[in-house]
Amino acid sequence: MDTPFPSQDHLLGRGPRPQLPPPAERRQRRELWGATLEEVASALNVKPKTMAAWEAGQHHADTADTYAYLCLLNAFRDQLPTAYEPDWSALRTPPVPSARPSTAPIPEQATGERPTAKPARRGAPWAQEEKDRARDAFLGGTTIEEIAESLERSEKSVRWVLYHLRLIPFPADDVPAPRAKPEKPKAYTVEEKRKIHPNAYAPWSADDERNLAERCAQGASLAELSQEFGRNPGGIASRLIKINADGPAVEEAYEYGGDVPGAAL
Template structure:
């Protein structure tokens, strides 16, 4: 015996060397057993996307996960009936889109045009479409191709994949909140002063005294508005503020002016 080779005692003490079968055999064993990828993922307590990566050989699990996966594959192999070989070509064919959900695209249309105008925009997703989407995505079909084949927008495909727990939250598809547009002012001071020259100008003590005198002399509210170059609401509010007496003051109380419009 070669001195460099370990004895059987040394081999046993090293523990099992975990070596999974090639990716193609992993899938063949699962499909021959009749198990869906999601069922295997649930049995191994991982999400379907991780399970798909394990099966395709795109990444490896830790030692515990690899051991559990290997035991499951060995169990599939040992318990399969002998003398039966499935039609692997049929099993590897992606599921066809149900006739009811198949998009109608003109022969001259190109994929970009079909993707730009989804024929099933806004329609509810059927269970057959979701099953097709799940299987095709796990089989490696890209989102643009899925959108074109289903007659959906890429955004709709991404959100449906998210709800099927196959991809992370599509944050890029969430629009930024739109800023509220400022409401334009109904008027400006300059516009008001074209009609009332003293609009928004502060009242002086002389102005208040003259206003009280003119009100006591019987000048009506309309006349005071023209004389002082302010609108009737501003005159009415000022008459009430200075406790003026006269017909215009009585009219002001009925007019409903308030202190907020006194500058007008």
């Protein structure tokens, strides 16, 4: 009796199916290792913006890239001591009263309510003296909110400067999520297509592809293959080219335009 499950060789031939950890755990592993998002992006040969979306679970790559990312995340986890948590305060040098810079110190937070106002220097270029003040203040234990208030800058701007000074990880929360492109309405439905081609949009199995290659090699035409496999000619043409089939129908496939998207039909 036929079994609905694939054979061992067929199952192994499909390769591993990497499953990434949840987005929060991806970021936690990277930050515990001490790597910035930009460094991870460079290691995986992608753009930082793409890496930020990937880490947040908003980007999906092919199996090879996903496997490379998973290997890197697992290496971060496996090479860290159990329950390791960096002592961030130990990485900062406590301020020394006698070694304060000649520039005006950053004022302490005033008590009471303060009127909310937009930073006065929002959008203005950062001078080197401002970057030095932000760096010294951060290493001295001053919060990003206090640094932003003292320099009349936004907190987001301060975070980006501290990141470029390699003092904090990549501020992924400040990267806007990629906009979803509006989906164009389809001129037809799957049900309408399947009235003519019963297997339209159905996934191709390994057996389907093997049978298609055999029938093509036997000399079946594109129209005959379309009728036999219950798919439209465009889908047959694309699949013949994808599996490198051999036969007269392949020539028809190129003439039909099988090099355009449509391999799933």
